[in-house]
Amino acid sequence: MFAFLYELLLLIAVVLLAEGLFQGVFQLITKLPVTAMSDDLIVRALNFVWIMGVAFAYFAWCWRGGQTLAMRTWRICLVKADGQPLGWREVALRFAVGGVCMLPCAPFWVLARHHADLRIVAWLLTALFFLPFLWALFDRERRFLHDRLAGTQLLIAPPRSDV
Structure with missing residues (x-):
């Protein structure tokens, strides 16, 4: 759990x-203020794809090497x-399943604070968030x-000998 938080x-x-x-880059290309990003659905979608792509690249680079900094x-x-060692299939599947389970939880709690009817969805997504840990x-x-779904496992690494 500490590795997850780190x-x-x-x-x-x-x-x-x-x-x-x-x-x-958005400001350089469009010459618009950053607040204009929230008005355009296409820009928000591109922003989301960019962030998910960067997160995937970070994890893919680390997981294919066997460890992230927190895991090390x-x-x-x-x-x-x-x-x-992991291949691209295992990396993509692990990232996708982890993303589906963990990604939606926080945004729905933000929405649920302002829309009481979304609280049940937020609680269900919280259960989905904890599903991998309960599993x-x-x-x-x-x-x-x-x-389990990606066919991977976490092992305790031997201590490093820095000579």
């Missing part, structure tokens, strides 16, 4: 840098179920849902 902090930094780049800190290694409690190999 990963979240790192991902926030990556997303903030990517968003700053997107907004800077906590000595966790990500491999295929047979112990081999690991009942999985015979203690794998998360996204690891």
Whole structure:
């Protein structure tokens, strides 16, 4: 869980840098203020695709190497179920399942604060958020849902010997 929270902090930094780049390019191209971005559905959709692409690139680069910075800190290694390094299929599937489970939770809670009728949806999405963690409690190999579906597993990495 600590690795997950550390990963979240790192991902926030990556997303903030990517968003700053997107907004800077948007202003250079359109000469409009950043507030104009929220008025255009196409720009918002492009922004979302850009952020998801950057997040995918970050995780794909790290997972194909076996560890993100947070995983390295906590000595966790990500491999295929047979112990081999991850391929693009496993990376994409793990990212997609994790995204579907975890991504919608926060925005719906923001909306639910202003629209009481969305609270039930927010609670259901919170349950979806915790589904991969609950899955690991009942999985015979203690794998998360996204690891089970992608055919990956987390292992404890041996200590590094910095000579």
